[in-house]
Every structure is written in structure tokens, then in C-alpha cells.
Amino acid sequence: MKSLLIYLLIFISFIGCKNNPLSKSNDDAYFGGEIINPKENKVILFNRELGISDTLMLDDNRRFIYKLSDLKTGVYSFRHGGEFQLVILEPGDSIMLRLNTYDFDESLVFTGNGARKNNYLIKTFLSNEKESRRLVKHSKKEPEFFETFINKRHEKELQHFSRFLEKKPISEYAKSIIEGNINYHNYADKEIYPFIYFGANKMVHVKDLPKSFYSFRNDVDYDAAHLRNFLSYNRFLSSHFDNIALIPYYHNKNYHSAFNRHEIYYNKAKLNLIDSLVSNKFIKNNLLRNKTREFINNSNSEEDINDIMAYYLSRTTNENHIKSMNSLVASMDNLKPGKGLPDLSIINVNNEEYAIADVVNKPTLIYFWSSNAKRHYRNSHYRVNKLKDKFPQIAFMSININDNSASYWKETLNQYKFDLDNEYRFKSPTEARETLAVDYLYKVIIVDRNANIIHPNVNIFSDDFEITLKDVIQKKGSIK
Template sequence: MTSLLSCKKSVEAGEDYAFIGGEVINPNNDYVTISSSTRFDTIALDAKNRFLFKINNLKPGLYAFAHGGEYQMVLLEPQDSIIFRLNTNDFDESLVYTGRGAKKNNYLIKMFLDNEQENQNFMNLCQFEPSRFEKVLDSTRHSKLKELDEFLSFKSYSDLFKTIATTGINYNYYANKEIYPFGYYGYRNLIHYNDLPENFYSYRKDIDYNNEDLIEFYTYNKFLYSHFNNLALKKYYQTATHYDLFDRTSVIYNLEKLNLIDSLVSNPAIKNNLLKYTTRDFMSVSEDSLETQKVLNSFLEKCSSDRDKNYINSLAFSLKGLKKGKKLPKLVLVDYNDNEVVFDSIITKPTVIYFWSSSLPLLLKNSHYKVKQLKTKFPNIDFIGININDDDNTHWKKILNQYNFPVTHEFQFKYPNESLKALAINSVKKSILVTKDCKIINPNVLLYTSEFEEELAQISKKKW
């Protein structure tokens, strides 16, 4: 692939540019995108499914590389020439970089995959009592930092790379400690989070709430979000008692999160992101219109981004049309045979509508396996799967075939962006339960909860 660069003229040292190029095996569409918080570029693949792109006036930092609903981060600094080859059938695991700037990015890819693998086992670790949990986490963190030191000893790397690599280790560790009380105590006994060892959160003195270099970094954002979830517990339990089941939809709890974000984060971009996603998540599950308005008002007072304000206001409008008893919006779907259909024509009995994306392969597999179980348990309820990817209309079919999933109740939105907005879909974890007349029974159900199965059992007994 290095031959891709041979025809390019050399550039003078010091010029702020970077090249990124590569080859996509089994492409899902005919383009890739490169984006950051300040730019978005769409680059066409050529006849050999290759591309090469020069970024001028480069702002050093993390960029998102995306193709066919999947994405990964790449660190670009002046005069990097990153070349890669990837297979969409195994996106993250097949991604290997070559060229100038490759070593640092291959290190970051490995770190990402290691973190992902560890996080899959995280809930098992949450069963450990605090001292044992800390011992395991501390040992893993120490090993990773030692490995990073050894990597840095072979070559001189920029301070930016060192910051990102160190953050990937430390903030993944911090995030796991912030999430731990929710897993260890559970919602029923979460009030005992205060019983954790006194120095359990000693790292908090080292937190940087305003590192703009990390604004695109998933690990950093995961930590911040988990951190504010944890900090807001103090306010929540000033009124709740140990007899109360923790309620993540509490308006007191969510208003406190917004207040904490506003007081502790000064960087506008980081603050606005946290405010937006906290408000979005609350509004998506709240059933109380007055409480929703309180949180919306608090968000609008604190947010400085007109774009984010417009997004949340639009979401609020969509959610008003998705209340219990309302009919589903009239949206156009496409079935496996490319026929255009609408909900009214395919829903004939109580139905669960669930969503999936190829960018979340574990969730798409788990949701289909869960639906298979539920179909057997509740034969008088239908289940419709909708792919939400906005890409080539053959990609979602390839995914279904790859996993040998049945295709008779699978669809894709004809107009994904408009449809996701109309149904207020912010997460593929959300499902919608409707009657045979397409009237909403529950606009926000979770496939994997016992409460959902209890609701299905009640629905099954009714005559619709």
C-alpha cells in the first residue's frame, strides 16, 4: 500500500498536513469518512476499494475513521502518513496501520481491544468485595503502565500521544471504579456506596475535566459520564432512604448531574456534550411531563451550543408523539426483498420493535438470540427487527446472512435519519411495544429485563 504515496509531491518540513489512506476488503459502501470535532470529510473509494486523502491545516488529535456503520479512532499529527488495510468482516481486529505514525496507532488499537475485552468481564469483577476488586484493577493498571513505559523507551513520541495513551489506561481504570458501586450494591442497596474504603476514589484529585485533546476519546467520555452519575448519588440520598430502590430517572438525581457538570467543567465543548447526553438519556425514559420540562429548562440554561439546544428541543418534540396510546409515526421501511412497507401493513398483533446496528456486533447478536427465546415463550407476540445503519442497502442483509438470522421479520429504514429522529432512537438498547393497531403500549422497553418479560406475559393474556 505504500505505493499509494509515491505519486505525491514531497512537502516542506513543518507543513501542517497528514496523509491517510488504505484499502477496504469487503466494503459495505463506496466511501469512508474522516471526522473530528472541527471537521468532517467524505472520501470515495476507487475501483480497487482504495483511497488516499491529504488533510491540510491539520489540527493534531484524534480523528474518527468510519465505514459502513463501524468506526475506529486514529491519532493524526503533522506529517503523518497512515496507511491501513482492513476487512469489514472483522473490523477492529483486522485494522493494522503502516507508514509514518503507524506504531503509535497500532499501540492505541491494541489498548482499545484490551480494554474492550476486559470490560466484557467487568460485571463479574463487580461481584468481588472492594479490596479484592481494587487489587485486580490495580494489578492490571500497573501492568499496562509498565508496558507503555517500555514502548516509549524505544522511540521519542509526542506529548499528545503520551497523554492519550496514559489516559486510555488511567481513565479506563477510573471509569471502572466509578461504575463499581452500581454493580456491587445494585439498585436495591446502592445507598451503601458510602461504605466503600475511604481512599477508594483517591484518584479524583488527578481528574482533568477540561482536556480538549481528549474530547473525541471514548474512554475519557465514558469516565466523565460515569463519574457524574456517581457524584450525584450524594444529593439523591439526602432524601431517599435505604428502603428505596435507586431510581435513575429521579428528577432530583438528574438535575444534580446537570448542576455538577455545570460547576466542574469549564470547557464549552466537553460541558455541552455531557449536558446534552445526560438530558437526552433522562428525557428518553421519563414519563412525567413536568419533570421532563424541569430538566429541559435546566439544560437550556446551562448549554451554550445552539446546535445542541436544537437537537434536544427536537427530541422533546418527538417524544411527545411517542406517549402511551399514540400511534406510531408513518415511516417507510424496506424489507429483505427491497419492498417498501409501512408499520400498518406488517403489524397484525401485539409487536415488539427492536433495533440493531452493525457497529455494535455484540448487541446485535445478543438481541437476536434474546428475541428467539422470547418468540418461543410468547408465540402470540410478534418481534420486528430494524437495522438503523445509514449505508449501502445490501450491508444489513449481509450481516443477517453472516449470522444466519431469519430474515422474514427484518427491515431497514428507507430514510434512517428522519426515522430515528421521529422515533427518538438514541440507543439500540431501546425497543418499542405496540398493539396490533400500532398504538404504543410502552415506548421504551429493554429486552433483557425481567420487568419486560412480565409485561409481555400480561400482554399475552389480553384479547386485542
């Protein structure tokens, strides 16, 4: 890492020479680094809000460096080999990163001016991910226990951050980013809790939670544009609107009836709440699209889908979202139970091309993964391995949805020792994702031995998924 920092210092000294047209002003910044085991020869740096997207090429030493003239303060994304992370960039920063693609987030380290805030931010990311994996375990505890646990954890994290600031202050902007990431991760866990603890049959008891349980809602900012790319903030908003929509839901429902998250009235209530509480157009439009998409992906009612779409279209202002949602509805219409799989080409690890339906010769579960979501593809493959043992009558087909190079795809497969016999990638990923309505990774399609659709959208992580598979096996004529 020292050699990398020297590389940065020499570069800055060179461009800082007098009369050099590339000399650094107070509004400039530098971003560079070294990629160990690179997947490709470039790094993409972008900020969609500011309309910035730059391709930074790696040199023969797997390094890159880039000058950002007249930099605007913000949270930027950088992407390499299908994975990405965030970096806070402010005028005057000279930040160098070092990472190993085999362990992208965990190996990421920053040096240089501006590194300190970003190293702390990465630390909160990794901590949040670790705590999220433990959420289900803690969410089975009584509300009073869970509330105390989250409050203590939250306070501990804020105290640790306060000690960090005492050693060497950072800008108010960077402080708001890190503090927001800490806060909304804890807020999100509280919003998710009742859905895990009470479950569908007892959701009505949300009203019996301790009075202080949601006291943090007084501090919520629905228009925190600086946090709009953060998983913690978006996870909070998504669960929060699921939660507060329970009030109008139960106002019109029998309190003893089981909760149905796919009920049309409940989902329209969510759109109403988003429309009334969120002002920022980017955040509002994303939430409206995501909640509408969730409903459509889980509905078999053409009438309800048309109803929710009309509701959605009267509230969104994003024309690109409207086009994609209309395309989703059209795709879903072609994926109804009983219809055959669309004519799409897939490629195996031997670079052999097939029509997707030609690979099917018995009831088959088709699941999808992206190299951008490491935890998901690890968990989904692990889950499928367990299902294979329980359901030998079912075939399992894994399809990567990225448009990365074949070599990168194969390297990922080999790195995690996935079963290569069942691994494929799309020949035309963009077309295939649209045709199969694969707009979120938890979507799974189940077909019969003739490649006719049985279930167009199920979730292998749901509690009742194994019951669904048993039903498939018991269907007359499914297995011969």
C-alpha cells in the same frame, strides 16, 4: 501489506520531486490505505473540532491516499461502510491502514511513519472492549477484591505502555492520548461498579466502600478536550456524574429507601454537578444533553419532563442540541401509551415497502440497530433469539436505522445469519429516528396487536425486562 507500503513510498517520492506543487512540507501528512471487502467506494476522514471533513475515494485496487497540507495535530475519525475508528495524526506522518470490513476493528493494522502509536492505540481499544465484557462478572465480587483487581490490571497496562515507550518514544501528545485511554477505562469501571454490585436497594452502601476506592478522582480532568471522542473518557464521565450525584440524592432521602435513578431531584443534581465542574463547552454540552435525554426517555411524567427541560435549557449553550431536545420532547408526546404507531414506511429484504403499523398483527417488540455499533447489534439479536423461545406469543421486529445502501444492509444481515423474515430498514431514516425518538440504541417499543403503544421505551437488557413482557401477555385483550 508490503505492496501497500511500497505504494505509499512511490507516491511520496513522486510528489516529493523538486518544483512539484504537491511536494511535502514539514507540516504535511499522508493518510491512505487498503480496504478489503469494501462496503462502498469511499472513506470519510473528519475532525469536527477542527472543522475538517474530506471524502477519500477508493481506486480500482480498493486503495486510497490523501495529502493533508498544513496538518493540525489531533485525533481524527475515519468512516467506511457505517463503521468508524480513530487515528492520531501529526505533521510528518505517512500512515497507511489495512482492514477487512468483515472484522473492522480486529483486522485494522497501520504501517508507515506514525503507525506505531496508532497500532498501540487500537490495541488498547480492543483490550478495553474485551475487559468491558467481563465487568459484570468481576463486579459481583466484594469491593476489596474488585479494587485490587482493577488496580493490578491498571498498573499492568501502564507498565506495558512504559516498556513500549522505552523502545521508541512517541510525541507527548500521542502519549497523553494512549495513557488517557488506559486510565479512564479503569476509572470508568470503578465508577460503574457500585451500580452493579449494590443494585437499587442497597446503593446507600456506596458510602461504605474502601476509602481508597475513589482515590483516582484526584487525577481526573473534566476538560480533557483531546479525549472527548474516546469511549473510555465519555463512559467515565457519564458514570462518574451518576455516582457523585448520589451524595445530594441521599442527603434528601431516607437511607433505607430504594434508589430510583429516574427520580427528578437526582437527575437535576447531575445537571448541577456537570454545570459546576466542567468548563469545556463541548464536553459540558454533550453531558448535559445526554443526561437530560436519559431522563426524558425514561419518564412518563409531563411535569417532570418540563421541569428537567427548563433546568437543562438554563445551562446548555448549544443551539443545535436545544433544537434536537425540543424535537425529542415533541416526539415523546406522540409516543405515549395508548397512541398508535406513527405513519412511517419500512422496507424488507425483498425491497417491499410497508407502513410500520401494517406489519403488526400481534403484540410486537420493535428494536433498533445501527451498523456503527457492532457489539450492540450482535448482542441485541442474540438476546431476541432467546426471548423468541420464551415468548412465542410475541412478535419481534428488527429495524436498521442507518441510511447506508440496501446492499450493505443485506450483506450485514447475511454475514451474521440474522432471521431475514423479521428484518427491516426505514425508507426515510432521519425522519423515522426523529419521529420515534430513537436517539439511543437500547430503546425498544412494545405495541399491542392493533399497533397501539404499550411501552414507548424499554430496555431488553434490563434485569426486569422479562417481567415486562409477561405483563404484556397477561394484559386483557392483548392476545387473541
